[in-house]
Amino acid sequence: MADNVISLYDVRRYFVMGDFIVKALNGVTVSIERGEFTAIMGPSGSGKSTMMNLIGCLDTPTGGIVQIDGEGTVGMSEAELAFIRNQKVGFVFQQFNLLGKINALENVMTPLLYAGIGVRERKEKAIAALERVGLGDRMKHRPNELSGGQKQRVAIARALVNNPSILLADEPTGALDSNTGRQIMELFEELNSEGRTVVLVTHDHDVAMHCRRQIRVRDGRLEE
Amino acid sequence: MVWENIKLAFKDMMASKMRTLLSLLGIVIGVASVIAILTLGQSATKSITATIVESGLEMVTIFPNRTDKASSEFTEDFGDRLMANVKNIKTVLPVNSSSAVVRYGQESSSITVNGVLSTYAEVLDYHAAEGAFFELTDNITSRQVVALGSEVAKTLFPAGNAVGQYISLFRTQAKSYLVVAVMDAKDASFNLSFNNSVFIPYNTYTQRFTKPTAVGSYVARVSEGADPLLVSDAITEYLDSSVGSSAYRLFSPASLADMASQITGTLSSFLAAIAAISLVVGGIGIMNIMLVSVAERTREIGVRKAMGAAPLTIMGQFITEAIVLTITGGLIGIGLGTLLSWLVADILGWSLYISYTSYLLAAGFSTLVGVFFGWYPAMKASKLDPIEALNYE
Ligand SMILES: Nc1ncnc2c1ncn2[C@@H]1O[C@H](COP(=O)(O)OP(=O)(O)OP(=O)(O)O)[C@@H](O)[C@H]1O
Ligand SMILES: [Mg+2]
Numbered sequence: 095m096a097d098n099v100i101s102l103y104d105v106r107r108y109f110v111m112g113d114f115i116v117k118a119l120n121g122v123t124v125s126i127e128r129g130e131f132t133a134i135m136g137p138s139g140s141g142k143s144t145m146m147n148l149i150g151c152l153d154t155p156t157g158g159i160v161q162i163d164g165e166g167t168v169g170m171s172e173a174e175l176a177f178i179r180n181q182k183v184g185f186v187f188q189q190f191n192l193l194g195k196i197n198a199l200e201n202v203m204t205p206l207l208y209a210g211i212g213v214r215e216r217k218e219k220a221i222a223a224l225e226r227v228g229l230g231d232r233m234k235h236r237p238n239e240l241s242g243g244q245k246q247r248v249a250i251a252r253a254l255v256n257n258p259s260i261l262l263a264d265e266p267t268g269a270l271d272s273n274t275g276r277q278i279m280e281l282f283e284e285l286n287s288e289g290r291t292v293v294l295v296t297h298d299h300d301v302a303m304h305c306r307r308q309i310r311v312r313d314g315r316l317e318e
Numbered sequence: 319m320v321w322e323n324i325k326l327a328f329k330d331m332m333a334s335k336m337r338t339l340l341s342l343l344g345i346v347i348g349v350a351s352v353i354a355i356l357t358l359g360q361s362a363t364k365s366i367t368a369t370i371v372e373s374g375l376e377m378v379t380i381f382p383n384r385t386d387k388a389s390s391e392f393t394e395d396f397g398d399r400l401m402a403n404v405k406n407i408k409t410v411l412p413v414n415s416s417s418a419v420v421r422y423g424q425e426s427s428s429i430t431v432n433g434v435l436s437t438y439a440e441v442l443d444y445h446a447a448e449g450a451f452f453e454l455t456d457n458i459t460s461r462q463v464v465a466l467g468s469e470v471a472k473t474l475f476p477a478g479n480a481v482g483q484y485i486s487l488f489r490t491q492a493k494s495y496l497v498v499a500v501m502d503a504k505d506a507s508f509n510l511s512f513n514n515s516v517f518i519p520y521n522t523y524t525q526r527f528t529k530p531t532a533v534g535s536y537v538a539r540v541s542e543g544a545d546p547l548l549v550s551d552a553i554t555e556y557l558d559s560s561v562g563s564s565a566y567r568l569f570s571p572a573s574l575a576d577m578a579s580q581i582t583g584t585l586s587s588f589l590a591a592i593a594a595i596s597l598v599v600g601g602i603g604i605m606n607i608m609l610v611s612v613a614e615r616t617r618e619i620g621v622r623k624a625m626g627a628a629p630l631t632i633m634g635q636f637i638t639e640a641i642v643l644t645i646t647g648g649l650i651g652i653g654l655g656t657l658l659s660w661l662v663a664d665i666l667g668w669s670l671y672i673s674y675t676s677y678l679l680a681a682g683f684s685t686l687v688g689v690f691f692g693w694y695p696a697m698k699a700s701k702l703d704p705i706e707a708l709n710y711e
Contacts, residue, residue, distance in 0.1 A: 172629050173628040176623065177628070185624050191617070193622075
């Protein structure tokens with residue numbers, strides 16, 4: 095039996111906009127195995143981000159079933175969802191979304207804080223994660239003192255630090271120049287080759303070429 | 319986690335110092351005024367009490383009213399009866415007073431004549447500046463001797479040398495008295511005036527000066543170490559049962575001091591309660607700034623949620639921030655209030671009594687304000703939808 099780390103069954107996500115309903119996802123069924131490197135592609139507004147948010151437990155579906163690491167998330171409380179986000183998923187955003195008032199190290203330490211880990215271990219793990227993404231010499235820098243590529247590396251370190259089963263990235267290279275973007279993609283490839291499941295959203299075919307599997311979304315449905 | 323939250327709160331406070339300061343103004347002013355009122359109230363009480371204590375806490379004065387019952391009780395031997403019935407009284411001195419005119423040569427003055435026992439001066443710590451207060455034998459033989467209060471002596475004998483001279487006392491007729499002493503100046507205490515009085519032996523007063531139907535008043539001195547309040551209560555109890563409460567009036571500096579401190583205490587609590595209202599207003603300021611903070615940091619909240627912060631965690635972060643804010647305001651307020659009290663006390667010449675309970679009260683109250691008014695914004699933050707928060711512009 096396949097070891098599915100992400101399973102969606104007939105997942106729907108509707109948004110009520112006044113008089114009409116936006117069907118951002120309209121019946122998506124897909125499974126992603128542990129260790130896979132998957133790209134989600136599709137035109138703008140097709141529902142890629144919506145799908146990622148559901149996988150990352152940032153959002154709850156209108157209908158269907160979402161399973162993360164074998165656990166169904168439907169009906170979970172906010173606190174339980176927070177636990178999954180903290181432990182099972184690492185999220186990387188297009189706009190980095192680092193906390194601006196604290197330095198790189200403190201940013202990476204934050205998910206460990208929410209995991210209830212003591213300060214010494216937090217520091218050790220965060221340093222290891224930053225070194226892993228090649229930023230061992232930028233730990234005391236605030237986000238505004240870092241380049242875009244460096245910011246994204248901090249964000250990746252932060253997503254990695256709790257050792258999640260899944261790494262999710264919504265257009266991680268979207269705000270970077272192509273050269274830096276390529277380096278970030280290489281980092282994802284490395285992380286994947288270490289056995290981590292990676293799912294990323296991209297418009298870019300070059301980027302998608304890095305991924306072993308590609309899922310296409312159109313109008314809230316898959317066209318694989 | 320609490321410690322991290324406190325550090326975060328300080329970071330955010332320092333990031334916008336001016337705004338923080340302005341939003342704290344309400345709390346600062348509220349706490350400062352509560353502290354100032356309580357501290358000054360206490361200082362006032364203490365200095366009023368000190369004034370009263372100076373006039374002799376250990377004295378209890380009883381004034382009979384003119385009733386049938388009173389005239390049978392308040393006789394010459396009332397003092398012995400009182401001492402037999404009430405513990406911890408050292409002595410009871412009968413005092414008769416009336417107004418009269420005193421004359422020496424061309425100088426005359428309207429004064430109070432007191433008929434007192436020879437022990438009066440000693441019991442009241444009232445000392446002769448010149449000469450010596452009259453003695454027991456002067457009383458037994460009803461001699462016409464007089465001790466002059468300091469003001470009286472100054473008026474009649476501007477050049478001094480009063481002792482050994484004869485003065486005239488007019489009541490119904492003029493009689494001549496030998497000056498045996500000029501007394502030290504002594505502040506008037508409740509219902510006892512000294513400097514504008516003269517003192518003659520008790521028997522001289524009742525037999526030669528005027529013939530009173532009853533004793534004018536009794537000065538009882540409480541034994542050393544006994545509580546004057548308890549003794550004056552015991553005297554009240556005894557008199558109420560023997561003659562009834564309408565037959566006399568009782569003055570004791572101790573009970574006055576007690577009353578004074580009660581009045582100032584009540585007054586300052588009342589004022590402090592009003593000032594506490596401004597703390598509530600200050601709390602609304604905190605709520606306002608917290609709501610602004612939550613709105614400004616919507617995205618941050620979204621990011622924290624994406625990293626796995628549970629709603630309670632977010633709530634804790636913002637409540638902590640509100641508490642840190644109000645406690646900071648409380649501390650500034652305590653400093654300011656103390657400074658203000660110190661200034662006012664200095665101007666009014668009171669000695670400052672710092673009320674540490676009011677410090678605790680202010681600190682506790684501002685924490686409470688922080689929790690109370692931080693609750694709603696923190697709850698709002700904790701309930702934000704992660705996606706909406708992340709996409710917030
Ligand atoms: N909160 C929302 N309220 C209403 N409609 C929404 C909301 N979020 C998304 N949608 C709609 O759902 C559809 C899918 O949006 P989604 O963000 O998933 O697209 P996307 O594939 O990520 O697009 P892009 O490539 O531009 O990021 C769009 O039509 C969008 O307008
Ligand atoms: Mg998108």
